[in-house]
Amino acid sequence: MKTKILLLLICLEAVTGLTRKQEAAEQSRRKVATTPKKPESEEEYEDDEELLDQCPEPNGYFPDAEQCDKYYDCRDNKITEKLCPDGLVFNDFSPQHEKCDLPFGIDCTKRLKLQKPQPSPHCPRMHGYFAHEDPRNCNTFYYCVEGKFNMITCPEGLVFSEKTGICNWPDEAQKKGCGSRELFNFTCPKVDESVAATHPRYPDTEDCQYFYVCVNGDIPRRSGCKLGQAFDERTGKCDWARKIPECKDWYKDQLTDKELDALENPPPKPKPAGGPSRRKSNAAFNCPNKDGQYEDSRQCDKYYECIDGLATEKLCPDGLVFDPLNRKVNKCDHVFNVDCGDRLELQPPQPTKKCPRRNGFFAHPDPTVCNVFYNCIDGEAIEITCTTGLHFDEYSGTCVWPDSAGREGCGVLGKKLKDGFECPSETQVDSRGMVVDHPKFAHPEDCQKFYVCLNGVTPREQGCSDGTVYNEEQQRCDTPENVRGWMLEVGKHVLLHGLLPLVILATLSEAQFRCPEPKGFFPDPEQCDLYYACVDGQPEEKLCKDGLVFRDDNPKKELCDIPANVPCGDRTLLQEPQPSKGCPRANGIFSHEDPTACDRFVNCIDGVVQVVPCPPELIYEPKMSSCVWPADAIRLCENVKRDILDDGFVCPDGDVAGPSGRILPHPTYPHPEDCAKFYICKNGVVPQKGQCEPGTVYNEDSFRCTEPESVQGCEDYYKRKN
Known part of the structure; x- marks a missing residue:
């Protein structure tokens, strides 16, 4: 009997896998060079x-x-x-x-030499922003840190600019093959100055719903009408498609006549209690003297944009409403952030499977599920689970304590496995006193099995890999010799049956992952960053780097990606995080640790953090792991923290046009007291100090350092200084 037990331990030790270790980040220090200068012909780098x-x-x-x-x-x-x-x-x-x-915004015109590049896949150099290899791919670029890349896609309609390192309008990016003519096959017609000042509009000849706005008569921007409407070239406005002869059948294959009727003639909204509204309808809205955006008096998601006294009716995306008190350019916001007052009417909802409206936060359709809600963006639902112990509050759109939410019928679980196990009602805390989101519990009879309570309420049975058993103290699978009582159970089986090897092999076989196909890479059914490499039907367990999850869309490819690019679905479990300073996990794109720093994010690669600013006017959206227009973001950033230099300078709001009329990606500003100093606003938001070369001063008109004689008030700067 002793011989059998000894042989079993040897076998188990042999099948136990090696512990995974993260590769240490390689760091090297450059030695001070003292060799003679190379001949001029050899000095490329x-x-x-x-x-x-x-x-x-x-x-x-x-x-x-x-x-x-x-x-x-x-x-x-x-x-x-x-x-x-x-x-x-x-x-x-x-x-x-x-x-x-990064070289954008740094003047290297007199220091042109660089070290030799150290390229890697998609990264011409170890750090920086780099265009996609395919010159026809205009809106995708790579962000490289330590030679490792993250692929980023610009918001729709923008192009990556290699000169500024940000996403910009096609005409501003000036990327070959990516201009408005190539992307839209459109060029603004030549018009006189009086017409150009009106920002003329032109139809999209291939799509009735879209049109082009020519800013100042020569800069094209593609825009569109709402569903059911088309652009009327005669009026220069959007109207119902069936009223425009050349576009009357445009929606024939998309919408039925009944659906078009509903869009054109929405049912009247019930009037608020207390009689009719005190305000009149804005059928013919009269613009105030000042250009701007103004609310409709009855409909909370409708507003008017006034330019030169001419009003254009506009509508917020379905689910958002217009906030006249918002000082931002885009004033459409979530309903719980806006006081609509008497503006009680709304556009007809455009529901999808889980979204009552196309945008917003909505409760789970099951009234007993109070800790789960949906964030809807353009009709796409993202399921979000509240922090353990909290409930979703439909009025504030946030997770709050249950007594604050005041919802009824919550927590009616009734979820029980076939063997009778159900998740305990008490919350489980770790060694730091933090609530465990997905607590684990040992199986009462099988050392290799354990239970996981997803979000503390949904029980799942799981098993350890071959050669390991569940360690209740460590809350993870471990080698048998580290688990107290395991050998006692072994002894009982041996004494009772004398069939220990067969019992163990049967248990391991049940817990082992079965390959769906003889060869390929397949996801674990429960854990999103765990997967299996199958060769000849035999699986090998593998784990993505911390922060990345396994992409299961192609079994022929072994690829881990950021969670925003992978729909994990029911694979909600993840490995334990390996945080470092500024990085919640070792890899990924995360929000800045300062919640008011909405216009920047952190990119973590193997625990090394890099703070990255968003392009001007965009903010970082954690759910998408990218910078988006504020209207497309879920987070609320009313009071964005601004970077302030030690002398009090803050980058002003708004775009700055250069001498040629183009928007400057990194605008500069004069110093209030010193002619030879100036400020640089990187990406329009991050302030830095600048200094002109000796003998020159900053010229506010040309945005460059020039001769003092050409700058009024600075002609005698160096004479006074001397």
């Missing part, structure tokens, strides 16, 4: 140059005169040569700051 002879000042950080990613660290007149990570360049805005930055 510079790795080694003679060290600067002496420090310009006893202490500080100073740029190399020729190489933009090289700089010098001076301490008590002792000089050390340094090099930025590949892809970044030295930001020389202040000798007191050691900062390497």
Whole structure:
């Protein structure tokens, strides 16, 4: 009997898999080079140059005169040569700051040399924003950190600009093959100045629902009418398609006549209690003297845009309403953020399977499920579970304590497995006192099995992999020798049956993953970052890097991706997070730790954090893991925290047009007291200090440093200084 037990332990130890370990991030320090300068013909990239002879000042950080990613660290007149990570360049805005930055917004015109690139797949250099390899792919680019890429897609209608590193309008991006003519096959017709000032509109010749707005007569923007309508070239406005002869049959294959009738003639809304509204209908809205956006007096999701005294009727996306107190350009917001007052009417809902309206937060259709709700974006429902112990409040659109939500019938679970197990009503806490979202419980009879209570209420039976058993103290599968009492159970089986090897093999066989096909990569049914590589029908368990989940759309490909790109569905479990400073998990795209910093996010790769600003006017949306227009975002960012320099400068709101009339991606502003200083607003939101070359001053008209004689008030700047 002892021999059998010893043989069993040896077998179990042999089948136990190796513990996974994360690869350590490789870091290397660059040695100070002292070799002679290469001949001019060999200087495409510079790795080694003679060290600067002496420090310009006893202490500080100073740029190399020729190489933009090289700089010098001076301490008590002792000089050390340094090099930025590949892809970044030295930001020389202040000798007191050691900062390497992306090249956008850094003036390297006199420091053109760079170190040799260290390319990797999709990354020409280890750090930076880089265009898609296919020049026809205009709106996709790669963000590279330490040679590892994340693929990012621009919001609809924008193009990635290689010059500025942000998404921009096609005419601003000036990317070859990605202009308005190539993307839309449209060019604004030539018109005189009086017509150009009205921003003329032109029909899309291939789609009745869409049209082009030519800003200032020459910059095309593609826009569209709401469902059921088409653009009427005669009036320059949207109207019901059936009223426009050339577009009367446009929706024939999309909508029935009954559906079109419902859109054109919506049923009247019930009037609010207390008699008719005190306000008159805005059938013919009269614009105030000032251009802007103004609410309709009766319908909360309707508003009017007034330009030069001409009113254009507009409608918020279904589910959102117009907030006249909102100072942003897009004033459509969620209903629980807006006081509609007497504006009680709304557009007809456009429901989808789980969304009563196309946009908004909505309760689960089962009234007993109070901790789950749906976030609907353009009719697509994203299921969200509240933090353990909270309920969804339909009036505030947030998760709150049950007594605040006041919902009835919650918690009627009645969920029980075939063996009788049901999730305990008491919450489980970990060693830090934190509530466990998906608590685990040991199986009463089988050491290799355990239970998981999804969100604390839905029981699932699971099993450990071959050669391991469930460790109740560690809340995970472990080697048998680390679990107290396991050998006691083994002894009982041996004494009673003498068939231990057969029992163990049967248990392992039941718990083992079965390959759906002989060869391929297949997801675990419960855990979204766990998958199996099958070869000749034999599975090998694998785990994505922390923060990534397995893409199961193609069994021939082994690919882990960010959760925003993968519909996990019922695969709700994940490995334990491996957080680091600024990174909730080792890999992924996450919100900035400051909740008011809506216009930036963090990109984490193997626990290394990089703060990334969104393009101007966009905010980061965690549910999509991307920057979006505020109207498309779920999060509320009314009081966005602004970066402030030590002298109090804050980047102003709004776009800044350069001398050519184009919007500047990184606008500059004059210093109020010093002619040779200025400010740079990176991506329009992140302020930095700038300094002109000696002998020049900042010119507010040209947005450049020029001769003092050409700048009014600064003609004698250097004379006064001397």
